Amino acid sequence: MKPIWIVDDDESIRWVLEKALARESLATMSFSNARDAMEALKKSTPQVLVSDIRMPGDSGLALLQTVKAAHPGLPVIIMTAFSDLDSAVAAFQGGAFEYLAKPFDLDKAVELIRRALEESLREASVEQASTDTPEILGQAPAMQDVFRAIGRLSQSNVTVLITGESGSGKELVARALHKHSPRSSQPFIALNTAAIPKDLLESELFGHERGAFTGAQATRRGRFEQAEGGTLFLDEIGDMPFDLQTRLLRVLSDGHFYRVGGHQPLKANVRVIAATHQNLEQRVREGLFREDLYHRLNVIRLRLPSLRERREDIPILTRYFLAQSAKQLGVEAKRMSEQAMQFLMSLDLPGNVRQLENLCNWITVMAPGQTVEVKDLPQELIGGQESPAPVSAPAVTMAVPSFEHSAEFIHKPNGHAHEDNGADGTAPITPSAAPSSLSTADKNWIMLLETEAAQMLAAGRPEVMDALGRQFESALIKTALRYTHGRKNDAAVRLGIGRNTITRKIHELGIDGVKDE
Incomplete structure (x- = not known):
């Protein structure tokens, strides 16, 4: 630092x-x-x-x-x-x-x-994520169409709507559009609107003034201000609350906005790129998405192909992800045998590129030899099922994707995840052993959370991130407070977060039993 x-x-x-x-x-x-x-x-x-x-x-x-x-x-x-x-x-x-x-x-x-x-x-981590993001990989004709579209839009500031299945790489395309645009020297700011609690999303987008609400101890710039002169990427735009859609429409219409609790209009010089895996036309018909906002966003539409539509790209993506995973762990990269690679290419992989990346992380840690055979792959895949590959990696040495960036997978606190298919073709998550250091109540809660996540994912309920994310945060903070006998500041240190952050979350989540320090 x-x-x-x-x-x-x-x-x-x-x-x-x-x-x-x-x-x-x-x-x-x-x-x-x-x-x-x-x-x-x-x-x-x-x-x-x-x-x-x-x-x-x-x-x-x-x-x-x-x-x-x-x-x-x-x-x-x-x-x-x-x-x-x-x-x-x-x-x-x-x-x-x-x-x-x-x-x-x-x-x-x-x-x-x-x-x-x-x-x-926090802002430095956003910038680092931007610089660490690789170019899009792909040789399939469907991806070449995407590359040509990015090239045609390289000198444009037009609003773009990216559609495609979850895990297909929509944020990578947004970053490429920014990188090859006249705004490339300015910030690229990404926000997953489905990962932010509804009552905090307005402040996250537009910022807030000091004293605008309980806990607002200082003026804070929102994502529109952080992206000034650059690009703002709004992922999962289809999940944005209806009342906030009105505020976003106003910004796109006249280029001005107000911070929460503010009275001075601010000018937004920002290019907006939005993305969704949902059918926005259907949501408009159902009254869940504003039609005028839809037309404001849908100026240029880019559809990203699923991995099923570009199977010939699986080898190059697999080699890249294996190399990246090995680099993170400081080990030699694993190699796929010809039979194993052909087997991967035959799978549908409903989680798309993100699922393939998680599978490569699993292979790097769990596969026994340097050359990976079909028998070395997760049993769920070998059995001909289409469940996402498990991600079993030591929590100390391999970072597990966060809730915000991986809606398809629910990770346990020890960095392990496991998924299996049900008889109806969905992908319920089978609870596995929780860390031995947790109490019996905490272990049971983790298993219940996994089961609830599986049911919500199978039902296609869009609020899974909001509902379970708050439960998960609450459980982590409560466990830390029990460990520190209710001492808030000690719990913040144990969790690796700031004192203000834990104070705000304790208030938001309604957690009791906290000692004043």
Whole structure:
């Protein structure tokens, strides 16, 4: 993690903040004037920048303007005396994350810096995901049609609607459209509208003002602001709540929006790319999706073929995923025998490319030899069934896809998942052994969650992510709180999340038995 920069001509302020942040194990770098900080910005960047307003030479507002021009996502906290509150307003207008009035309470200052740090790390993870995403792979005629469409749209800012089955790679296509567009140097921001609870989605899209609702302790930029000048990808747009569809339509119509709790209209210079696996025309007929929004989104439509329609691409995709999985684990990549590859090409793989990727992760960990034969594949596949391949990987060494990016698979906390087919051709998930460190009640809950997930998936219920995601988060937090005897901050450390995050989630999920610290 990068250091936190402190810019103030008052040596005592720099010293106090340095010592307080050091106690929190946070690295710092200090500057006595804005000019030195501007020079340092040419060579490196901080994780968070804390600057006074009034200093000899260039002011903190001038530094803020320089930072935002080069690094718009970098949180800047402006320190100001009470007599400078007009300047604080100017700081907000310039894009400051928050202001800190002098003299300040040191604990509150550290808490504010931690909030800015969480925001910075979250945005950095989004940028890293963007740079790590590979180009689309495929040689099949159906994929060549997609490539040609991307090429024709390369110099356009037109809205695009991507359709296709779950797991077929719609986000990869959206990233390719952005990468080859005039906006490629600006942010690509992705949001799965089905993975965000309905009551939080508006704030996630449009941001919120400080005090807009309980827990809104600071102004927060939404995805539209984060994507300014670039591309906003709205995945699973068919699941967007009806009232939010109205707000989205207004942004697409006139290019303006309001933060939650805000009164100042903001201009959105954003290209919107939407995606769905659902039949939007049918949802319009059923009154679940606005017809005017549908026509706004459906300017150019790209249909992604399923893996069944491009079986000739399975070998190249398999080799790529095996190589990537081996790289993550630091082992030699497994090779598929000719018979095993032919067998994979004969499968329907209803989870499409995502299911194939998970299967390759399973093979890397579980297949006994370097050359993989048909007998080494998961028994569910060998038996001629069409269930998604299990993903059994040590939780310490292999990251398991999150709920947001893998709606087809339900993962247990130990990083294992298992699915099997039912007699009706659906893919119910068979509960397997839970980690031995969990209580009997927790083990039973995991099995019940898997069973409920299987039933909801089989019924095609769209709220599975929202309903089970909240249950899963609640169970994790409750387990951590039991482990720490109700100590909230200790539980946050154990879970690897921030103190503000666990406080917000405890409130949202209605969790009791938390000790005040």
